[in-house]
Amino acid sequence: MFEHEQELTGGNASERVVRKGNTVRKPWLENSATVQAYLGALRAAGVDVPTPLGRDGEGRHVVEFVEGKSALEQLPLGHEDLMRVGRMIRQIHDASKSFAMPDPDGWNVLLPVEHPDLMCHNDLAPWNLIMGDRWVFIDWDGAGPSTRLWDLAYAAQSFGLLVDGQPVHEAALRLRAVVDGYGADIALRTALPAAMAKRTAAMHDLLKSSHETGFQPWADMYVAGHGEHWRGAADYVRQNLPVWDQALTAP
Structure with a gap:
């Protein structure tokens, strides 16, 4: 059958x-x-x-196939859940050190970063986390050469709900929970705010340029609401950089 x-x-x-x-x-x-x-x-x-x-x-x-519900359906996640997400990301990054990274020059990464040194998922976001008996990140097709900072910047911004319309203080607490769970050192914490601003702006720029050139599926996504979402997220992250810095580096 x-x-x-x-x-x-x-x-x-x-x-x-x-x-x-x-x-x-x-x-x-x-x-x-x-x-x-x-x-x-x-x-x-x-x-x-x-x-x-x-x-x-x-x-x-x-x-x-992994059974469970998408974390996207359960946002905002609470403090302990965000800590768990941070620990999961750290485990992935640490385990990835033993995997031979492909040649970045021959690899098509959607949003490439300078000087990649680690194989990464590249889309560790709520829409790719399944929560059930197991918590598992899915959809690894975009994996490729990147860095801890670039990968974590995207994950921390998306799980922290650093998006237009969110109360800044609450977003900062969520951001801190993810990064605390990750166990980031001071150098990584200090670099994260600027990396989040650059990463959100890069996502908006990709969607906008794809719309202008007709590059699919990003061209259609731009006019279907994704462009406006990432424009707002990029502005929100950039405008509140001192808040993120204080949240991540304060004792």
């Missing part, structure tokens, strides 16, 4: 993604073999990530 395939929704940048039994299947990309190896290395180091399951008979990229 053939297992039914259920189309999965919620992603913005992937082509057709389906669930088949306890697996997720999506198009095999140029980087998929490396992503499968990366997931395997993280699991071998004790990180709970989706089990890589190779390629199916239709040539699709196959990984384990």
Whole structure:
């Protein structure tokens, strides 16, 4: 008997993604073999990530399906949950040190950073965290060469809900919880506010330029609300840099 395939929704940048039994299947990309190896290395180091399951008979990229709810549906997360998220990110980064990073010059990272030195997820955000019996980051297709700072800046800003309209004091407390959970040293804490400002601005610039050139799917995302969201987030983060700095570096 053939297992039914259920189309999965919620992603913005992937082509057709389906669930088949306890697996997720999506198009095999140029980087998929490396992503499968990366997931395997993280699991071998004790990180709970989706089990890589190779390629199916239709040539699709196959990984384990993880049961639970998206963290996006449960925002804002509380202090202890944010601390846990920070610890998870630190575990991923520490385990990634043992994985041989691909040549950055031959790797297409959506938002590249100068002097990458670590293989990273590159989208550690609430929409990619499944919370259930297990807490697991999913959707590793954008993994590639980056840095701790660049990867953490995006995660801390998104989980901290540093976005337009949020009370600044509450956002600062959430930001501090993520970074405390990560166990960031003073150098990383000091560098994070500026990195968050640069990262949010880079996301808006990507969407805006994609709209101007017709580069999909980012062009459609720009007019579907993502452009306005990231413009507001970039302004909010930049305007409150002293608050983030105080939150992260105060005793």
